[in-house]
Amino acid sequence: MNNFRHLLRYGTNAEQKYFTDDLANFYDGIIINANMAAFSPDAMAIFIVKKTTVKPFIIDPITHAFQHDQSFISNISETKKKIIIKKSISNLINSYGEELRDIVSESSSDVLTPKKQLNVSDINSGFIESFTENVLNFQRNISLSRKVEDYREYLIFSPDGQSSDIELNLKPMFLVAPYFYISNDELGWVDKNIQFIQKSKEKLLADESLLAQITVSHELIEMANGDYANSDLKKFVINEYKRQNNVSGYLIWINGFVEHEESIENITVYLDMIADLRTSGEVKIYSLYGSYLSEILTNPGLNLLDGVCHGLEYGESREVIPVGGGLPVPKFYFYPIHKRVGFFEMFRFLSSLKIESREKYLKEICDCNTCKSLISSKDIVSDFKIGFGEVKKSTFQVNGRLVSREFATSQTKDRSLRHYLESKKKEFDFVESKNPNDIINQLDESYEKYKNSFGANGAEHLSRWSNVLNAFLKK
Amino acid sequence: MSNIIDYNEQKMVVDFCNSFFKEKGLSFSVEVPFFNHSIDVVYKDGNYLCAIEFKISDWKKGIYQAKNHLLGADYIFVCLPKKEYGNALDVELDRNNCGLILFDIKTKSWEIVKSPKLNKNALNKAKDILREGYEYSLENQIFKLMSALV
Numbered sequence: 001m002n003n004f005r006h007l008l009r010y011g012t013n014a015e016q017k018y019f020t021d022d023l024a025n026f027y028d029g030i031i032i033n034a035n036m037a038a039f040s041p042d043a044m045a046i047f048i049v050k051k052t053t054v055k056p057f058i059i060d061p062i063t064h065a066f067q068h069d070q071s072f073i074s075n076i077s078e079t080k081k082k083i084i085i086k087k088s089i090s091n092l093i094n095s096y097g098e099e100l101r102d103i104v105s106e107s108s109s110d111v112l113t114p115k116k117q118l119n120v121s122d123i124n125s126g127f128i129e130s131f132t133e134n135v136l137n138f139q140r141n142i143s144l145s146r147k148v149e150d151y152r153e154y155l156i157f158s159p160d161g162q163s164s165d166i167e168l169n170l171k172p173m174f175l176v177a178p179y180f181y182i183s184n185d186e187l188g189w190v191d192k193n194i195q196f197i198q199k200s201k202e203k204l205l206a207d208e209s210l211l212a213q214i215t216v217s218h219e220l221i222e223m224a225n226g227d228y229a230n231s232d233l234k235k236f237v238i239n240e241y242k243r244q245n246n247v248s249g250y251l252i253w254i255n256g257f258v259e260h261e262e263s264i265e266n267i268t269v270y271l272d273m274i275a276d277l278r279t280s281g282e283v284k285i286y287s288l289y290g291s292y293l294s295e296i297l298t299n300p301g302l303n304l305l306d307g308v309c310h311g312l313e314y315g316e317s318r319e320v321i322p323v324g325g326g327l328p329v330p331k332f333y334f335y336p337i338h339k340r341v342g343f344f345e346m347f348r349f350l351s352s353l354k355i356e357s358r359e360k361y362l363k364e365i366c367d368c369n370t371c372k373s374l375i376s377s378k379d380i381v382s383d384f385k386i387g388f389g390e391v392k393k394s395t396f397q398v399n400g401r402l403v404s405r406e407f408a409t410s411q412t413k414d415r416s417l418r419h420y421l422e423s424k425k426k427e428f429d430f431v432e433s434k435n436p437n438d439i440i441n442q443l444d445e446s447y448e449k450y451k452n453s454f455g456a457n458g459a460e461h462l463s464r465w466s467n468v469l470n471a472f473l474k475k
Numbered sequence: 476m477s478n479i480i481d482y483n484e485q486k487m488v489v490d491f492c493n494s495f496f497k498e499k500g501l502s503f504s505v506e507v508p509f510f511n512h513s514i515d516v517v518y519k520d521g522n523y524l525c526a527i528e529f530k531i532s533d534w535k536k537g538i539y540q541a542k543n544h545l546l547g548a549d550y551i552f553v554c555l556p557k558k559e560y561g562n563a564l565d566v567e568l569d570r571n572n573c574g575l576i577l578f579d580i581k582t583k584s585w586e587i588v589k590s591p592k593l594n595k596n597a598l599n600k601a602k603d604i605l606r607e608g609y610e611y612s613l614e615n616q617i618f619k620l621m622s623a624l625v
Binding site (some may be wrong): 024342343344347348351381382385393395397400401402403404405408 | 480483484485495506507508509510511512513543546598603608611615617620621622624
C-alpha cells in the first residue's frame with residue numbers, strides 16, 4: 001500500500017493543529033517549505049519530531065527563490081529604513097552557504113540586503129559542489145535542535161512508560177536536489193538542474209533516496225498542445241530528466257496550473273508528461289500542487305501519480321512567483337463537484353434545493369463529521385449560514401475609495417477547513433478503491449446534475465476532466 | 476463644473492444620496508457588505524429593501540452586479556450618468572427586472588426612468604443578511620466617511 005500518497009503542504013506555524021490529533025489520520029505525509037523551516041527552526045523541529053511522529057515528510061528546498069527578481073524575497077525594514085532580504089530567506093541563504101550569499105546578497109550589520117538574482121551563468125562547478133552539499137545538509141539536519149534533544153531526554157525519563165529507544169521521526173523520507181524554474185526562454189536551467197541531480201546523487205548516504213523537482217512554465221505546457229511528442233517540453237526538458245536514470249522520483253510543479261480552469265489540451269499535455277516520466281522505470285511521481293484531477297491520477301488503474309500535495313484550503317495550484325493574496329473569501333468545498341464554491345453561490349444553491357431535512361442534506365451535500373455536527377435542525381440554510389458563513393464586517397480604504405466586506409471569523413475558517421480536509425480524505429479513499437471507469441462515471445453524473453447550478457463555468461471542469469481521462473484510457 | 480472624466484462612482488454616490496434622499500426623506504446607507512461583495516446604496520422604502528448599483532460607464536457590469544443583489548433585495552436599480560442609451564440597455568433591464576435611474580452629474584438632478592417589479596425571489600435568510608449589512612453601514616456612518624473622502 002502506498003503510504004505517501006495524500007500529502008499536505010505545511011504553510012505556517014499557526015496551521016500545526018490541523019496536522020495532529022483527530023485530523024492526523026486524514027493524510028499520509030507532509031511537505032515543508034525550506035524557508036518556513038529556516039524561519040523557526042526549533043518550532044519546526046519540535047513539530048516534526050513531537051507532533052507528527054509517524055508522518056513521513058519532505059523538505060522543499062525552494063532553491064528557485066534565488067533566480068527571480070529580488071523584490072519577491074525582500075521587504076522594507078521599518079527600523080533600518082532600507083530594503084532587506086526577508087528573515088526566513090536570509091536564514092536560508094546563510095544555510096545554503098557563502099557562495100550563494102556572495103552572489104545574491106550584501107551583508108550589512110546583522111542583515112542581508114539584496115544584490116542580484118542568480119543567473120545560469122553564476123552556476124559553475126564550484127558552486128554546484130558546495131551549494132548541493134549545503135542544500136542536502138539543510139534537509140538532513142532539519143530535526144537537529146537543542147529542543148529536540150531536550151524532548152528526547154524527556155521521553156527517556158518520561159513516567160508514562162515510553163521506552164528510551166523510541167523511534168523519533170527525524171529524517172526526511174526523500175532528499176530533494178536543488179532545482180530552478182524552467183521556462184521556454186530559459187531552458188539553460190535544465191542543464192544546471194541535471195548537474196545538481198548528479199552531484200546530489202554522489203552525496204547521498206546509503207540509506208537516503210533522492211527526488212528531482214521539475215518546475216516548468218505554463219507556456220511550455222501550452223506550446224506542447226496537440227503534439228507533446230515533438231514539443232520543447234519533451235525534447236529539451238523531460239527527455240533530459242529521463243536520461244539521468246538516477247533518482248527515486250520526481251516532484252512536478254507547473255506554474256499557475258489551475259486544474260479546474262485548464263483546457264482539455266493543457267490537461268492532455270499534463271497527463272502525457274507524467275506518462276512519459278513513468279517510462280523512466282521504477283520512479284515515484286508526485287504533484288506538488290494538485291486538485292481532485294491529480295488525485296484521480298493516483299488511481300492504481302491509471303498508474304500516473306504516486307501522490308498529490310495540497311495546502312489547507314489553498315495550494316491546489318501555485319504560481320512560482322508569489323502574487324498578492326487578495327481578500328480571503330469564505331468558501332465551501334462542495335464534494336460532488338470537487339471544488340471550493342463561494343459562500344454566496346453555495347447559499348443560493350442550498351436555498352434553491354429546498355432541502356428540508358438534515359438527512360437530505362447529509363445525503364445530497366455532505367455527510368462529513370463537521371457537517372453532521374453543524375447541520376442539526378430542519379432550518380438547513382440557517383444552520384449552514386451559522387456553521388460556514390459566520391463573518392465579521394469591515395470597511396477600509398483601497399486606492400482612495402471605501403470598500404466594505406465580510407470576512408470569515410476564525411470559527412468559520414476552522415470549520416470550513418476541517419470540512420475541506422474530510423472531503424479531501426474522502427476523495428483519496430474513493431480514487432484508491434474504484435476503477436478508472438467508475439471514477440469517470442462519477443464525474444459525468446456530477447456534471448449532468450450540477451452543470452447549471454453554479455453559473456456558466458461552475459462544473460465544466462468535470463466534463464473536461466472526463467474527456468481527457470477517457471481519451472487517455474483509450475490510448 | 477463637474478466633468479465626467481474627473482468623476483468617479485463614489486462621488487456620484489455621494490452627490491446622488493445628498494439629492495435623492497434629501498428629497499425623498501428615506502433612510503439609506505452606502506457601501507453595504509453583502510456576502511463577498513458590497514452594494515453601493517441600500518435604502519428602505521416602507522418594509523422593502525432597495526439596492527442601487529452605480530456605474531459611470533459599463534452598464535452591463537452594473538446590471539450584472541445588481542442582479543446578484545436579487546437574492547436579498549426587494550427592488551434593484553442601476554444608476555447611470557444622464558445621457559442617451561441604446562435599446563440594448565432597455566432589453567437587459569427588463570430581462571433582469573432591474574430599474575434605471577439617470578443622474579445628471581452637473582445639475583445633481585435625478586430621474587427614475589424605469590421602475591422594477593417587486594422581486595418575489597428574494598430569500599428571507601438573504602434579506603436578513605442584507606438587513607444586517609445595512610444596519611452595520613448605518614451604525615458605522617459609512618456615508619459620512621465616504622463624503623469626507625470624496
